[in-house]
Amino acid sequence: MSTSTNEKKYANWSDSYGNAEWLINDRFGLFIHFGLYTPAARHEWVMTHEKIHPKMYRKYFEYFEPDLFDAKEWARTTKAAGMKYFVITTKHHEGFALWDTKLSDYKVTNTPIKRDLLREVIDAFREEGLKVGLYHSLIDWHHPEFTIDGLHPQRDDEDFKKENTDRDMNKYLEFMHGQVRELLTDYGKIDYMWFDFSYPHRDWGWSKGKGAIDWQSEQLEKIVLDLQPDILINDRLDLNRGVITPEQYQPSEPVEKDGLPVIWEACQTMNGTWGYHRDNLDWKSTDTLLKMLIDTVSKSGNFLLNVGPNGRGEFDYHSIDRLEAIGEWMRLHSRSIYEAKHSNYKAPIDCRYTQKGNRLYLHIYSWPFRHIHLEGLAGKVNYAQLLNDASEVYFREFDPEEVITSTETKIDVNSVVLDLPVQKPDVMVPVVELFLKN
Numbered sequence: 072m073s074t075s076t077n078e079k080k081y082a083n084w085s086d087s088y089g090n091a092e093w094l095i096n097d098r099f100g101l102f103i104h105f106g107l108y109t110p111a112a113r114h115e116w117v118m119t120h121e122k123i124h125p126k127m128y129r130k131y132f133e134y135f136e137p138d139l140f141d142a143k144e145w146a147r148t149t150k151a152a153g154m155k156y157f158v159i160t161t162k163h164h165e166g167f168a169l170w171d172t173k174l175s176d177y178k179v180t181n182t183p184i185k186r187d188l189l190r191e192v193i194d195a196f197r198e199e200g201l202k203v204g205l206y207h208s209l210i211d212w213h214h215p216e217f218t219i220d221g222l223h224p225q226r227d228d229e230d231f232k233k234e235n236t237d238r239d240m241n242k243y244l245e246f247m248h249g250q251v252r253e254l255l256t257d258y259g260k261i262d263y264m265w266f267d268f269s270y271p272h273r274d275w276g277w278s279k280g281k282g283a284i285d286w287q288s289e290q291l292e293k294i295v296l297d298l299q300p301d302i303l304i305n306d307r308l309d310l311n312r313g314v315i316t317p318e319q320y321q322p323s324e325p326v327e328k329d330g331l332p333v334i335w336e337a338c339q340t341m342n343g344t345w346g347y348h349r350d351n352l353d354w355k356s357t358d359t360l361l362k363m364l365i366d367t368v369s370k371s372g373n374f375l376l377n378v379g380p381n382g383r384g385e386f387d388y389h390s391i392d393r394l395e396a397i398g399e400w401m402r403l404h405s406r407s408i409y410e411a412k413h414s415n416y417k418a419p420i421d422c423r424y425t426q427k428g429n430r431l432y433l434h435i436y437s438w439p440f441r442h443i444h445l446e447g448l449a450g451k452v453n454y455a456q457l458l459n460d461a462s463e464v465y466f467r468e469f470d471p472e473e474v475i476t477s478t479e480t481k482i483d484v485n486s487v488v489l490d491l492p493v494q495k496p497d498v499m500v501p502v503v504e505l506f507l508k509n
């Protein structure tokens with residue numbers, strides 16, 4: 072069991088989990104949702120949203136043939152976007168295995184594509200130098216021993232429920248734990264395990280939600296750590312530890328608990344659904360996605376941005392356009408993101424600070440006319456430059472004794488005032504790099 076150096080520094084960490092410094096430094100990852108819900112093309116919860124019987128849902132298995140799937144292309148696109156790690160769905164709630172599992176016939180190698188797509192993805196992304204994360208659903212709406220509850224597709228099918236009253240969750244857990252064991256044994260070093268999700272608080276009267284006891288989460292966690300001692304685990308085993316994973320939500324400030332910082336990662340979609348959804352046109356602009364990334368890092372968080380590849384196995388053009396544009400911004404500005412975290416200085420309105428040692432990065436969301444006042448930085452800045460072209464940015468400070476002319480009113484003598492060009496630099500979010508005095 073590895074002794075992580077993180078547990079003394081972070082509130083939500085366990086001394087048996089791996090060292091999370093790589094995750095904290097990498098900051099930016101890709102989430103991939105890819106399964107039988109992909110060709111259904113209307114949300115990864117389609118099976119339960121439409122209460123589809125497993126026999127009816129089987130058509131997506133029988134016609135699953137992402138013939139244009141190219142893991143190397145996915146990996147190249149992801150790396151070019153500036154992402155340093157990825158998390159891919161090995162099995163989502165539908166129960167379909169994206170790898171050649173020996174424990175079930177409900178797997179990708181039995182579909183028309185006949186290939187272990189997970190292995191191809193892991194190999195290609197590892198080849199590009201990205202860290203490997205595996206998403207695994209604790210929930211399974213296909214397995215015959217998974218007990219039916221208020222989220223299950225057959226929750227309102229009284230005949231189905233009557234026929235399935237003798238389901239044995241222990242048999243399901245033997246299967247589920249066994250598949251996790253397979254994933255952490257047969258695919259090399261896995262850096263991050265992303266379980267999904269626990270809902271012990273839910274109660275439908277006739278059934279209750281499932282949490283750590285139902286999953287035997289302590290035992291599952293032990294299996295994971297015995298097989299991959301350096302691995303990181305997220306917080307969805309209902310064990311009150313692991314990477315905190317706010318979803319489709321941006322916290323208002325750095326996340327802390329009991330006076331200690333928390334390791335956290337916001338996961339976000341590009342268009343509102345995780346799996347490919349042909350008709351969901353609610354695409355966030357690239358500008359919004361980039362500002363969410365910056366905002367997350369300005370609060371010492373990680374940003375896990377999702378792509379739901381389509382039924383041919385490709386990232387659709389909406390996703391590619393956004394990833395390429397963010398990648399171009401990252402090409403010039405990534406040093407304000409990687410290994411950066413929040414600053415204790417208060418950022419000006421419409422700006423975010425990130426900081427890395429004595430370099431403070433001012434991300435300007437709305438380009439002002441000529442000046443920005445940096446509160447509390449008087450006497451602390453050696454030099455300033457626009458990060459995109461390393462052009463110097465002139466800044467002024469004001470001596471309390473100095474007579475302030477009538478054209479300059481209410482100057483805060485504790486501030487530094489930046490003199491910015493009238494024209495906004497031709498980048499999505501301009502960044503001023505401030506070199507602070509030691």
Ligand code: FHN
Nearest residue numbers: 104115116267268318338345
């Ligand atoms: O139900 C899943 C959902 O489909 C998706 O996988 C997200 C991603 O974090 N997790 C669950 C909802 O919280």
